[in-house]
Amino acid sequence: MFCEYFFRFFCFIIIAPLFGGFSVLVFAKDNYDSSYVFLIVTKQNSVKSQRYCVNFQQWRTTYIDSSPQGIGKKHLKLGWLGKVNSTKICQRSPFFTCDDNTVVPLDYRLSEEDKSCLPFIHNRTNTMKTLVQYKVNQLMNVGATAGIFLVEKGSNYSGRWPDYLFSEFYDPDVDQSITMPIFFMYKHAFNEILKEFGDGVSSKPVYFTFYRPKSLSWDLSMLIIWLLAVFCVGIGGYWAGHRKNCEEKLGLESRFASSLISAEAQKKLEHDDDKATAPANCLFVVIAMIIVVGILMLGFYFRHVMVYIFNVILSIVGTFSMHRCLSSAYNYFCRCNQCKVCISASDISQAIFKRDLLSNYECCCGRPRESSVLLFIFSAGFCILWFFSRRNPYAFILLDFINVTLCLHVLKWIRFPNLKWLTVLLLCMFVYDMFMVFGTPYLTKSGCSVMIEVAAGTDCMKSNTGYPVAPVSGDIPEKFPMLFQVPRLSDPMLSCIDLEIEKEYRPVILGLGDVIVPGYLISFCFTVDFSAKTRHLYGVVSVVGYSFGLIATFFALTAMESAQPALIYLIPFTLLPIIALSLIRKEFKLLWNGCFTKSEVSDY
Known part of the structure; x- marks a missing residue:
């Protein structure tokens, strides 16, 4: 009798306190539940295409196309701010303007070459807070339709944590009221695009299409x-x-x-x-x-x-x-x-x-x-x-x-x-x-x-506050x-999750209680x-x-x-x-x- 009541009491105390009625599904009160979107790269008059995962800066407030196909879909042509194949902010042409429907790539972080042409830079902290917004402003001034910032995977620019792209990545220092879409992708992935499809200038135009399937x-x-x-x-x-x-x-x-x-x-x-x-x-x-x-x-x-x-x-x-x-x-x-x-x-x-x-x-x-x-x-x-x-x-x-x-x-x-x-x-x-x-x-x-x-x-x-830090850091x-834990298997962006960075899938959980x-x-x-x-x-x-x-x-x-x-x-x-x-x-x-x-x- 005593043993039975002890076991009953023991099991109840273990199970019920923390798990006696807790059920969670990770939902987004924003437009999307992660910043991931798909990028389809194609070349004019070619059937070859390649899909990449990128991060969308305005994922909390702005919708993008849910499919890469259909009437009215924007296929953005790859362009350059100045010199072809250059993603440095200081190598831009002073009189350059972008064509319509152009996406322009730029380096996300500052290089030593850029310091000479950016007089507002006094220290690294000030650089982090103003550089990306400055680059966004330059893209808007030349009439770019969208910008894509290239991130060196694992580079420790800030001195506090390495740069990684993950589910909730965005840059909080960018003005959230801007309407020009801003995207982030790894620089090595962008270099693969150049190697596979060309620069879009010396050869046939290269087109970028951004989309995100609807979540169920x-x-x-x-x-x-x-x-x-x-x-x-x-x-x-x-x-x-x-x-x-x-x-x-x-x-x-x-x-x-x-x-x-x-x-x-x-x-x-x-x-x-x-x-x-x-x-x-x-x-x-x-x-x-x-x-x-x-x-x-x-x-x-x-x-x-x-x-x-x-x-x-x-x-x-x-x-x-x-x-x-x-x-x-x-x-x-x-x-x-x-x-x-x-x-x-x-x-x-x-x-x-x-x-x-x-x-x-x-x-x-x-x-x-x-x-x-x-x-x-x-x-x-x-x-x-x-x-x-x-x-x-x-x-x-x-x-x-x-x-x-x-x-x-x-x-x-x-x-x-x-x-x-x-x-x-x-x-x-x-x-x-x-x-x-x-x-x-x-x-x-x-x-x-x-x-x-x-x-x-x-x-x-x-x-939703502070600079997002990758789970691995x-x-x-x-x-x-x-x-009970089960990953969200129907997440349309599941393939974008890098477990080395994220460390886990976003789960649905149900307490044993x-x-x-x-x-x-x-x-x-x-x-x-x-x-x-x-x-x-x-x-x-x-x-x-x-x-x-x-x-x-x-x-x-x-x-x-x-x-x-x-x-x-x-x-x-x-x-x-x-x-x-x-x-x-x-x-x-x-x-x-x-x-x-x-x-x-x-x-x-």
Whole structure:
């Protein structure tokens, strides 16, 4: 009894505080969600073309064409400010004017040659603040249609960080009111264009076409997140009900009881247990909510420390969760009487891992099976691999698998005796989630949500201010691990992301609490179905309700373009249909009080 409550309490405290209702999709409140656009380079009377990724200065305020083809599309001719093949500002012709629809390239940073012709330059800081705007003004004076600045990749001109192009790159020192489009690209890529297509003067004209495909409101990553979450609550809930049903059939008080007891004695024990657990559940909910808030505050003020602690915890808990899930799957396909190869375990391993490694089948005589040990080693290695490679852009694949097994293990293990205490818990989490996402911005100095800052590490005050620094040169906050993460797979500019610079894809994330907390109710419903022989009616209804609740969450994300507390949608969509169904079937009191065995249902 004590062990079960300790595990229930432990899992709830780990999962719920930071992830009990946090769902984020990275949206743009600007025109675009990144500064990337495509550049198509062509040559007159030639079918050859090449596509490049460039950055658009006015990406927050100005739209460009969504397709490179069509009537009215601007195909800009490559031109030069003065000397052909020269991108130096000082080598311009004093009487030069551009033809219509001309794009002119210039170096982004100042060279030593340019200092002699720019008398306003006194120091490097002043240069950074005025040079680019000066160049923009010169381009506008000669009538250029657009300008493209060439960046030396990795050059450390400022002395503080190297120059890189990335998703949110732009130059804040350029006047944001100018209408002439300004683009940025790497100089080595521009040199490739000259080598492949020529300079557009000594040979046939070269044309540049800039465009950006429209982003979809709905992303494929949403579907993957939806499938992961529904799979976890559906399979985890069914597993919980099936496990409870097996225990009742065997007449065991718990999974690890050593002897059979009579059905009447078991029923009496369960009745006494329900009475004893009523105050325990009340105390559990109260203390859990207090600690939930406390841990969230620790995560807010000591985020780096708490992230590391939770990474370690997930590695440990994930090992046992993965082992249990893989062992169950293995046992389903390979029964014990067909797999009798067993090995002995040392006293230490039996003492520490007995509960996880021992087989439930008598043929192994209480000794851990070889397959169980191998699965445990595999699970531990899998979690250790994730721990040491978690900053890799593709580590989310390992993390999502670990979190799926964690959700399944928690849901099949944790039980609530009745709908009463579940409703209390769900309502507490509903209020907690709403307040932490929508209420805390009015209490923090930055005006940011505590939940968002803690779970994702984002700061709403830093998104549009200051000079943008490439992620590779800055300190990217590490996300808490109890999250499902899937990159935005439908992003039209996904191919432009340089992982060496960006370090990660922009993800859609869903907190495990958005799976675990509603999953408590779904597990309860399947337990009712198995006990009362209702043909999985309550379980199926709860899973369907959860599915629609998650869809409603995604609708809210796309409509409001901001992070949403998912539990405010998931809890009503999951709880209300169960209450309505139980009222229609006149079984509400049975579920509310926890009396739902087959014999008790027949008495009503």
